[in-house]
Amino acid sequence: MKNQLVHLAELYQKTRQKTMLLVEPLEVEDFVIQTSIDVSPIKWHLAHCSWFFEEFVLKELKKNTPVYLKNNYNYIFNSYYYSKGDFWKKGVRGNLSRPLLKDIMSHRNMLDEYMHELFQSHELNQNILKLIEIGIHHEMQHQELILMDIKKNFSLSPLEIKYFEDTNLSKIDINNEKYKFHHYEPGLVDVGNNQLNEFFYDNETPSHKSFIQPFSISNRLVTNREYLEFVQDNGYKNFEFWHSDAWDWLKADQIEHPLYWKLQDGLFTQFTLYGKLDLDLDQPVSHISYYEASAFAEWSSARLPTEQEWEYVCSITSNESKENFMEQEIYEATIYEKGQQITGLRGNLWEWTKSDYSSYPGYKKPKGSLKEYNSKFMCQQYVLRGGSCVTPKNHYRDTYRNFYYPFQNWMYSGIRLAKDC
């Protein structure tokens, strides 16, 4: 347990520091705005992560020190835990100028010092350590959200603003090699997490058998070039490829291409954290909704993989490709190197599956407030797998189940095709 404690203390410190590094390029004003109901003000993310430690760890220890639980801070920084009391509505988080950024920052420091002392003390039992671990992974999730939200906020400005001045993006010729399908035999496969030493969420359990039909899956993500073909083939004008709801969505919001694409003088640009760039055709297409991923698959005479298929392929695939998680500091999906068998299953982009986000057979909800962490969202959302270029590597697992509504598209999501055999 001592090692575990040291490890956790280090992970805590590293994670908290990383969050600070991520927001370094921002100005105070950038921390305040909320440009749509999906995103949150960056200063809210910062405070909410601290609130989580206060509410779930410190309160559990019956410490008198919590700061955010005083005043109305609990009301403001509780995201959606009904068991933690009433909370400020998500859609109007951007209405709050207070608490000020500097106060949120100094509270972070205060909390970190407090946690530091806690790690030195002998008060931490397994239950508390578990809660701290969840708190750390919770903050990692918000690191990804912070980058997603900054991108969305900056993209909407009529001024051409950038999060990073210079791009780390490099370009490799892939000779325009077509994706290939790999075939898999039918059979009973293992799904879900049963690693005792690893951190995982309740929604990945229990580990169980699932029967898979024969299928094939493509060796890489769909590229901008391939997606552009779909767009230019009137993909967004032809109802045949779209779900009924998707078609209504297209019409209502006048959608004609992916979220961050923009047509200028006949060519598409793409908004990135490096500002507006020419669309790199060899890059995987990103910020794709489930609606769009499904329509593209239909146009390609293919389908999306199920999450069971995806996990099975992942379980027998070594990590051949160069990694692209948050730690690589690329923050965009990267282009492919020729000749790889399966690329990008891990990192790069979250990959849409056709599976709805539902409980596994035998699933048991956690007790207490953490019941609200995952299970109450098991309705009308779809599963994405594999992590992305803005996901902390430490946060990633092959059994990780991310989930979004089919119309959402501000996350780093892409398309891998599958087929029935």
Add this chain to the structure above:
Amino acid sequence: MKNQLVHLAELYQKTRQKTMLLVEPLEVEDFVIQTSIDVSPIKWHLAHCSWFFEEFVLKELKKNTPVYLKNNYNYIFNSYYYSKGDFWKKGVRGNLSRPLLKDIMSHRNMLDEYMHELFQSHELNQNILKLIEIGIHHEMQHQELILMDIKKNFSLSPLEIKYFEDTNLSKIDINNEKYKFHHYEPGLVDVGNNQLNEFFYDNETPSHKSFIQPFSISNRLVTNREYLEFVQDNGYKNFEFWHSDAWDWLKADQIEHPLYWKLQDGLFTQFTLYGKLDLDLDQPVSHISYYEASAFAEWSSARLPTEQEWEYVCSITSNESKENFMEQEIYEATIYEKGQQITGLRGNLWEWTKSDYSSYPGYKKPKGSLKEYNSKFMCQQYVLRGGSCVTPKNHYRDTYRNFYYPFQNWMYSGIRLAKDC
């Protein structure tokens, strides 16, 4: 083929006549109104069913006789087939007083005579017969919708109006016997339809294997008595039982009980096609949304069955209970007789499953316009199984997959519980 033709001709005639019988109690005004976006004017249903035959059968035969394809009738009575051209928006079907009911009726007669001649002729190949069969089943589906929509329309009137003057409902004492769970072993089971002689929809295919974990399922539907306990235990006031979206739905629409219940002087009544009745506590609870079914299951420390579990149980269960399809002319879920093992799997009420409505492995969409019949709705809806007291018996199959959005509740839907073992 001759027998097949005779059979189909009879089924056509019987089905068309049944539709007329169903609407007999209505006055002209009742055919016109549309009280919400989910329902359609009854006269629209009548004309749309005829349009379907004209558009899919007569047009295929290149006959010059179609009536509804003239003028703007195609535009009005096309429901949602983009491949058949632009159509009048669903939500404003009730804005159209024309064509008049009498014209729709006389057109029905004209079509029936025409179809009669067609059946006598030698022009019908297998493809056309298949289309006619779909047209007949399509009309059966609308028979169910007609009863659902009449109930919804009548329920919203501040006047106490009834579709039937006298109730066929009888009451049997069930001694308040608690539902029991039957256990099933894990294993690979067959799912989907492969009956060559039976009519079925594309979404029931292909027949395939699925692995099922050990589970148990209750021997009967949940009763009003049991659901009332949930309501009285503050089930609608406690977020713990509800999906996040469901809770927002409750709050937005101020929902505190099932759709057709009404609290008067401390007691609940229930709106039926026989008007407002006292809530019969031994009757299965009906007109339940997926949100409510899931919340009730959660409150009961159980869950909803998957559609694979349901179909498996059904496949090994003979039809022990008294039937309650449309033909019984009861039009309400019936109460249970004591001592039955599994009741109501077939008929009575559609049973919510926890399975999202998605394509089966190896599914192929039909060619042409019928592609739009089922597959484009495979997004964010959930599967219901088993037919109901307003489903024509002929239309029912054990592999039938009905589907609705989780908030919808005007169909005859109920709850059967399942458990992991």
Add this chain to the structure above:
Amino acid sequence: MKNQLVHLAELYQKTRQKTMLLVEPLEVEDFVIQTSIDVSPIKWHLAHCSWFFEEFVLKELKKNTPVYLKNNYNYIFNSYYYSKGDFWKKGVRGNLSRPLLKDIMSHRNMLDEYMHELFQSHELNQNILKLIEIGIHHEMQHQELILMDIKKNFSLSPLEIKYFEDTNLSKIDINNEKYKFHHYEPGLVDVGNNQLNEFFYDNETPSHKSFIQPFSISNRLVTNREYLEFVQDNGYKNFEFWHSDAWDWLKADQIEHPLYWKLQDGLFTQFTLYGKLDLDLDQPVSHISYYEASAFAEWSSARLPTEQEWEYVCSITSNESKENFMEQEIYEATIYEKGQQITGLRGNLWEWTKSDYSSYPGYKKPKGSLKEYNSKFMCQQYVLRGGSCVTPKNHYRDTYRNFYYPFQNWMYSGIRLAKDC
């Protein structure tokens, strides 16, 4: 008083019969629909007029006979009188198929017989007679609304339906003579109604002095030809002519021409109670909103008259033009005969004034429920004067103040220009 009673009895009978004549061309289905929140189902109009007599006259007489006050009829047919209890929301009147048209009709007959007896009896004092008179004028107002609503309902049908088969409209060459402005000197003028023998509404009182600056007013209404020039001069594309709110309205509803105009193959048609007709360029432009009337005036370097100016000009102008009220049974604005000095001040079309609908100096609200008839609407509406081709002649007075919101355009409204001197 005897004469008065005889006169009133006749007026009652004549008015009630006229209402029946107006709806004669309709089919049952046409009585049920409500295509927008502004219009009401025609059968609702019929029942509401009867309800008014029951509620305001019979109830006052403490008669036990009222029919509509039983059941929930009062709830359904009360339009907006909070003092008469809660009522069914206006926007969903079209959701009610019941009571049936035939029941509303037979109730009308029952009421008429009852009123007939009442007129024969000796029970009617001045107060009751006053209430009956208001009830009659109330029904006349609804006659106009019935025609307005039929036109709106029919216009929205994708089928080309007509209220009247044949048009009474004739065409006279006006040699395209430009409208002329007549000048009036400044001074104190009388405004409002002080005729003791005439029926009038409370909002026309008290008669009072108003000071008018020098102004001029045009000799006739603006024609379709003139309005078409405005449209073709990009009038609907140029913000300069429009109020800020009007411009938002144009953009939101994508409005590019008057309500009933439709561009087909480069030419405008116009929907009328006779169906779709070619736009008659010599006819006064009709179904114009305040927004459009103001913008047209701005484009014409003119303005709308104030209601004081309008009433003053009317008071010194004899009725030179041919009359065009409901009694002429033309039901459309008529074209002008050459050489007339001032035409159409009375009948033809309601003429927008620039005056907001507000109380006159010294105005006293009526006591009781009739307080709700006019005064509670004195906010954000604008005054129209002069009656129209669907206004019963008997209902018209020179001091009559009609009022609508600036975006409304389904009434028979037109434009007369004025100028400062």
Add this chain to the structure above:
Amino acid sequence: MKNQLVHLAELYQKTRQKTMLLVEPLEVEDFVIQTSIDVSPIKWHLAHCSWFFEEFVLKELKKNTPVYLKNNYNYIFNSYYYSKGDFWKKGVRGNLSRPLLKDIMSHRNMLDEYMHELFQSHELNQNILKLIEIGIHHEMQHQELILMDIKKNFSLSPLEIKYFEDTNLSKIDINNEKYKFHHYEPGLVDVGNNQLNEFFYDNETPSHKSFIQPFSISNRLVTNREYLEFVQDNGYKNFEFWHSDAWDWLKADQIEHPLYWKLQDGLFTQFTLYGKLDLDLDQPVSHISYYEASAFAEWSSARLPTEQEWEYVCSITSNESKENFMEQEIYEATIYEKGQQITGLRGNLWEWTKSDYSSYPGYKKPKGSLKEYNSKFMCQQYVLRGGSCVTPKNHYRDTYRNFYYPFQNWMYSGIRLAKDC
């Protein structure tokens, strides 16, 4: 003209400095938020005022120096001048974190230096001086808006935040003296501005005669005590006092008292720029909508004055009361001293009139873009008179016509009663 130039240069400098003083208590985050569509981010106000000078003055001088007209700044800081090009939608001004506050501030300094040089030069003709004068008054208007918007923003925070730490408010006993009505005789009065030496807006012209009926007007504004009586007499529960639209507004927004009142433990508090204070019953009631002002008047068996009546009374009333404009730095309506004849006609609170905001007889719109300053808003708004405790004294005139929609209530508005005689 030299004097005029010196005067204007001083006024410019004083006004620009005052704006800076007003926002001194704010933190960066407070400049960014926009809590409703009515308010704007404070940093937007600052930049927009500079933009106005650039766009209307510098551009007119064909100077190459403008800063804000570069990039997309014109697009962002143009409020509503269609003649100045397309603009960023008002409702999402709070979505823009950039340009940063510090950049807006340094641009202000740059502009001020530039304007300083301009005042020293000999380039300024009468036309330019006029435009500069409008720019200065425009900024004064925004000073008032800045205080209104800060109050609204702060009031919505769940944290108890204050703009000023300490209150300047003092309390004087008024012995609860009832307001009195002063009578005025009928006659022709002068309305509108004809002062050649004074600055005024186009909507105050031309000066003209208006005939006024006999009326009386109360000697002071309605107090919180009096308004509280109305609230406690179920004023907000009784439809009788309210316009039809007002009643719908009450119901839709569940309004039960004035905007900044809050019921806590049976007593009302009031949100101010000094934070939440006990409701001072002797203070004039403020932040009242036209709907509420009209309803209170109705409850009081009185009415609101017309703007002509108000201006006439003002014109013959010397400024007896202690002044309460922005310069007094009280920023709240002040309580009354006993024995004054007419108090608060000037300053304290804007007083609702019953007059709709419309053009005066003979009104001519300005040429060019300034046409959009006032005239396009002359629809469905009502006039307020008299200035307020947040209006710069220099900006006030007795003929000043302020205007708001009847539901708006975040301005410093109060009630003075009038009566017909």
